[in-house]
Amino acid sequence: MQERDESKSKHDLFQKLQLRLQNLWQSVDTQLDSDCDILVVPSLSLDRNELLKVEGCIHYEERLLFSLMRLSNPRTRLIYVTSVPLAPIAIDYYLQLLPGIPFSHARERLLLLSTNDYSLQPLSQKILKRPRLLDRIGQALRPDRSVMICYNSTEIERDLALQLDVPLYALDPDLLYWGTKAGSRQIFAECGLPHPDGSELVFSDRELAQVAAKLWERQPQLQRLVVKLNEGFSGEGNAILDLRALGQPSSHSERVSAIDRAFASLSFQGANETWPNFQGKIGRLGAIVEAFVEGDGKQSPSVQGCITPMGTVEILSTHDQILGGPDGQIFLGCQFPAAAGYRRQLQDLGLAVGKNLAAKGAIERFGVDFMAVPNADGSWDLQAIEINLRKGGTTHPFMTLKFLTNGYYQLEDGLFYSQQGKAKYYVASDNLHQPHYRGLLPNDLMDIIAHHRLHFDTSTETGTVFHLMGSLSEFGKVGLTSIGNSLAEAQEIYHKVEEVLDAETQLIKSQPTLPIAWRCR
Structure with a gap:
């Protein structure tokens, strides 16, 4: 009885705390108010046994480093907490990408904190166990002008938000069922979406x-x-x-x-x-x-949307997922946008799911995965597979593109346009992975990027943005988003990165005593 009363009390306190979110939103375009403190807690609060299957999973906390680009607004302050310290050069790399903002000005508004804990416990739990760290975070945040964002929301993130007295821009943990396999199927049935x-x-x-x-x-x-x-x-x-x-x-x-x-x-x-x-x-x-959805030429597209604290649903993007594994079930990466043949249909189906979720009280990111099988007449049979109520593998590449170009997504054709009106495309992955990449430090990667001009070029708004740099040395794995003015160009840029990294790491093995900067001459 006491546990039930405590749970209800916690639920009521959280609902009251969440009401503050509406005061922090400028409009229905998913943009936070400019004068705001953002606490980023990229905790992967997922089943530990399943997470163990992902090599270098602790470094996936770097996936949300695109959030640093919010510092392009000169009044925004940001606190980024991780389990282990981030490489300083990785932080510098992101801050140098900020358009129109001096590096020093952005750096002054960024506070980096770490628990120095390599265990597989969720980061949010690690923070809750460190009262001095909690106090430091609390002192850095302005009352009523702060918001917490995370990778996925559970009771642990809710407890952390309550402890810090900061609203959580994420799903209420009471609604987690709707992001499970069984919950997804129920929503598909309620919306009348085709599903297996x-x-x-x-x-x-x-x-x-x-x-x-x-x-x-x-x-x-x-x-x-x-x-x-x-x-x-x-x-x-x-x-x-x-x-x-x-x-x-x-x-x-x-x-x-x-x-x-x-x-x-x-x-x-x-x-x-x-x-x-x-x-x-x-x-x-x-x-x-x-x-199991059978069919020759089938694709695995997804649609990504967002629900604001005011309950407005916005479609953000569509993607074709890149899958691997024994039977093509494991997410490896994505390309934007999804194929033109089903892009608009994905948006419509995603909007229906978003409205259903909003009516249930959900906020923030949602994604819907599909299987698409071509019909003889050239149309596509779309089957909804699952709903993700968290940030996922398609979140950070799209937000990286959005922040870098300050562009916009157009529903009429499902394309993203830069401020200059040029359509942009990308190929992204968390899994550029080779055994011979092991031993590369983030500084080594920066040397290679600079010499081969693999970095994102702000003048052409093309090139590659890297993430998961912390997993390179131990696991030989890095993430990247390659942006082009066509899908073919984005793919070419991505493959060039692969070719360069393969060539450089083979060269390192053949000349192990020479500094990279010398070998690149």
Whole structure:
């Protein structure tokens, strides 16, 4: 009873705190008021076991470094907190990109803080455990002129917001269900969006076999099923069950038994996953089964939107996702915009989902992933797959483009235009990853970028912006957004970066004693 009262009290306090957000918004264009303190807490508050599958996951806190570009407004102050200290050269790199603002002026309005904690605990939890750090953050924020943003919102982020008395521009954790696999399917049904046939949420492998058998019986021609943990992300937590290997069981009980036996040989999309481990997660997180979308030439597009504190829904972008893994389920990157054949349709479907979410009280970012299969007449069959109620792999490249060019997204054609009216395109990834990149420090990357002129050129508004630099040395992985005046140019810029990094790292191995600056001459 006491726990219930405390939970209700916390809920009521949070709702009251969130009312301040409306006073910090200038308009319906998702822009914060210029005179505002922004606390960035890029905590990946996700299932630890699933997050372990992502190499260098602690460095994904750097994904939100595009937020530093908000300092282009001379009255904005920003506090960026991370688990481990960021490389100074990475901060300088972003601040040098700011259009029209002296570096020193922006640097004075930026406070960088770190917990110096390499553990896999969520960053928000680390901050809550450090009262002196909490106090320092609180003292740096102006009452009633501050807002906290994060990667994803959970009860931990809500507790942190309450502790600091700062409103959280993110989803109310009470609404997290709508971003799960089961919650997504419910919203698709409510909105009348086409989506694959699937099951309700279950919490045991025996129940999973039962609902999978029922799905197979509804669709006897089904070739494959997708088993999804209810709270998986980026394709992690997905597994493929190939029904073609199970023959044609003659009864429901035989189907259930055949599927139950086949679970041990599931094709897992995440690294180093096993059935016993996955089985335990079903009991803890829940799972669904869904018909696998087959089809030659299929694509995996997404639409990204935003809900303001006033409840207004805005479509921000569409993308074609770049997927990998054994069965093409793992998110590797994206390209902007999505193909013209379904771009407008994505916007319409995304708007319907956004309005449904807004009516439920959701705010901030949302994304909807689809599968697109070409029809014989040239049209596309779109099937909604899942909703993401957080910042994702398409958030930081689009916001980087927006801040760099001060441009705008046009709904009429689904393109983004710079202030000069030129359409802009990009290819982005968090996973430019090679073993021979290991050992490269952020300073080394800067040397390579400068020598080969790979950096973003403000005069042409083309080039590459890098992120996840902290993961290079240990994991050989870096993120990048390559921007061009056409999709072909963006792809060419991206591939040039790959070629240069491969050539430079091979050169380093052949001449290990020479400084990079000398080798580049």
